[in-house]
Amino acid sequence: MRRIKANTAAGKSVVITGGQLEDLPSLLPPSGLFIITDTNVRALYGESFPAAEVLTIQPGEMSKTLTVAGDLCSRLLAAGADRSSFILGFGGGVVCDITGLVASLYMRGVRHAFVSTSLLSQVDASIGGKTGVNLGNYKNMIGTFKQPEFVLCDHSLLSTLPDIELLSGLGELIKHAVISDRVLFFDISASLSRLFDRDPECLEELIYRAVKIKADIVRRDPLEDGPRRVLNFGHTFGHVLETAYQIPHGIAVMEGMLIASELSVWKGELPYTEARLLKSTLESAGVTNLHELPENIIRLIQKDKKSEAESVNMVLLQSIGKAVIRNMHIAELQDFTEYYKQRKI
């Protein structure tokens, strides 16, 4: 078990990799516990939950709405949760995102923490204190910054994770490596089959190193207006594909990374051989069928960027292991997407 500090201006947080569900009681207050989870996770692990009132939501992105968050607040109130209560989000990215928001809002804020049950939430969603729900097709348009007191990552929970969800989590794992750790990228590339076999040692080691990268970045930039933006590598195009084709987040991010690496080559920032290297690893992981960019891609990017400005910040690569932020005019981005669409045919 290793503990990684992920403190930010939004609070203190510790991520525990290589932990076990058995460690939970020592981390939680003796009473006043409420668990938010989804029906899938409850069916699998409900018997291992600590003593608590349990509130379930439907699994999947459709639950990430303000209506569901408000409904959870009503159920907390009816169940007697008060200012001194403690909310434990037990699940994957969706459960973590909505639990964080509910803990921000309920009675103007109550304590909260996570047990992360997916690779995606263990390496990404649960770290850094961003909470959020979607507004229609636009992702995370409503949210807050609030840190979970701890994030417990029990990697044995990943044994029940469907392969497609493992692949999705792998997307963020690879992204962390691609933006700042070339050695980790090669280690992941060499460990793909062990990862899909849920090899415990391999999972623990690679997740620990990826969490460390994210925690170090968010610690330096809690409100995401500086270096933290490199974490968005692959996300601008990825979010658009995720929404347009309803594909899992991390898989969309991998496709987005491929597009962003082509953009980096197009801009003269990245050698072509590096883009090929990334593509080859993602293909080995299983990302082979790439989706077309939607027609209104530029408009969707502006919404995703939460900006109506004439230029947007894009995360580009200079090499595998080194990301940079470049401000690009919308017209230039439009040129690239035209080039990219034609080039694909």
Add this chain to the structure above:
Amino acid sequence: MRRIKANTAAGKSVVITGGQLEDLPSLLPPSGLFIITDTNVRALYGESFPAAEVLTIQPGEMSKTLTVAGDLCSRLLAAGADRSSFILGFGGGVVCDITGLVASLYMRGVRHAFVSTSLLSQVDASIGGKTGVNLGNYKNMIGTFKQPEFVLCDHSLLSTLPDIELLSGLGELIKHAVISDRVLFFDISASLSRLFDRDPECLEELIYRAVKIKADIVRRDPLEDGPRRVLNFGHTFGHVLETAYQIPHGIAVMEGMLIASELSVWKGELPYTEARLLKSTLESAGVTNLHELPENIIRLIQKDKKSEAESVNMVLLQSIGKAVIRNMHIAELQDFTEYYKQRKI
């Protein structure tokens, strides 16, 4: 025009008393402005609004829901608001409370400020950074802490305020005096008719002194777990009456202050003559028909206190001008309410 700093951990804020709508342009960014207001305020002052996209809600407490907040976020998105936008809440307490919440949540937080159009919001609701909406009958169960960058109080706007709303605001004005400024209490008592005549000089002077009291208290205790709690004087019983009988907030608070002062006498904290003095001033202001306490008063108090504990903190008076916080066992509070109900018959 006087400026009062009301900075807290939730941000910096300045309250401008004796300001004028004409001062607005110099306080606002040159573009990207969105105004949230209600239909009443828009009908009265819409022509004086600065250039902006205007979003209206229905007037009144019924609009203080998470659904309305989410709807406002959707309308902001459709209208093109982005992370760099500025939201101006233009209205009374309800508009300020919901605008603050929307500004907290939309894209994880955008800049915001208020033009306060009611006495209640000028002396109370707009100051201190508490945002909130109700959950069913329970007030402000969902919310955040976020400071408006400025609160512009143009007292001439109070000329269109209905008498009952002025009386409601007077409730909080008197409360600020009762908890910490005996001289202000006597000055208000002596100025009631000038206040109801909307005498500009009188309004400006008394509002300035009341805002100063609240700003000083919240500055010292931004998250309301210390001395700020005295601001809740009259609110525990007041919230219950407000919900049970659907009466304006500040009027319910005045009735709540009378009950809390009787509790203070019952507890031996307050001389009976002081309670009489408070009652006499509130009667002169127009608070004459007192409502009965509901049957399930203790349960409602626990919900309002956001606590399921066996004891609750109550704000009591030791004299007019000095409030104290006392922890009371629920059973003792029950005894008092029995005494109070019988005593009234």
